[in-house]
C-alpha cells in the first residue's frame with residue numbers, strides 16, 4: 001500500500017520521469033553509434049580505417065513550423081512521449097509562451113513526414129521541428145509568437161540557418177498538411193528575418209511568366225498543382241482560400257522568386 005502511494009506520488013510530481021529515462025537510454029545508444037569506427041556498412045576492410053582529426057556534428061539547416069491540431073499543450077507533450085504515436089518535435093510552444101525542449105537539436109525528430117522542398121526530401125534529417133499549441137482554427141496569442149521569435153533568433157544564430165529556410169509543414173507537404181493555419185503571422189516572422197515576404201509595388205508580370213515554375217523555384221512540390229497553390233496561399237495570401245492564381249498572386253510570385261531563387 002505504502003509502495004503504491006510512493007509510486008503514484010512520484011508520478012504525479014514528475015509525470016515524465018519514465019519517458020525522460022527512456023530518452024536518456026536512446027540518446028546513449030545513438031552516442032555509441034557515433035563513436036563507432038568504421039561504421040558497420042561503410043568499409044569492410046577494417047585495417048584501412050584512418051580516422052580524420054577534423055570534424056564536428058552535422059547541423060540542421062531548416063526550421064519547420066507546425067500547429068499541433070490538439071486541444072492543449074499537455075495533450076501534445078503526452079502525444080510526443082507515447083511510443084505508438086511515432087511523432088515528435090524538437091520544441092513545443094504553449095499559448096502562454098512556455099517553450100518545452102523535447103529533443104537535442106542535433107538529433108532527428110519525426111515531424112515532417114513525407115515531404116519535399118526544392119530537391120530536399122528527407123526533411124526530418126535536415127530540420128528542427130517546432131510545434132505551436134493551436135487547435136488549427138484559432139489565432140496565435142502574442143505571448144506564444146514572442147516566445148517563438150526568441151527561439152528562432154537563437155536557432156538561426158546557432159546553426160546559421162538561411163532566411164529562406166523558415167517554412168511551414170504545409171509548404172513541404174502540399175495536399176497532405178495545412179499547418180500552421182491561416183492566422184499564422186508569416187509576415188511578422190519575415191520582418192524579423194525568418195523567411196521572406198513580398199513587396200509588389202511597381203512589379204510587372206513578364207509576358208512569358210509561368211506561375212507553376214515560380215512556385216517550383218520557391219521550393220514547392222508542384223506535382224499536384226492545386227495543392228501547391230493551396231499551400232502557397234496559406235503562407236503568402238492567407239485571406240484567399242481559392243486554388244487559383246490571379247494577377248495579384250502572379251505579382252507576388254514575381255517578387256518572391258527574386259528572393260527565394
Ligand SMILES: [Zn+2]
Pocket residue numbers: 065066067111169177179
Ligand atoms: Zn505539422
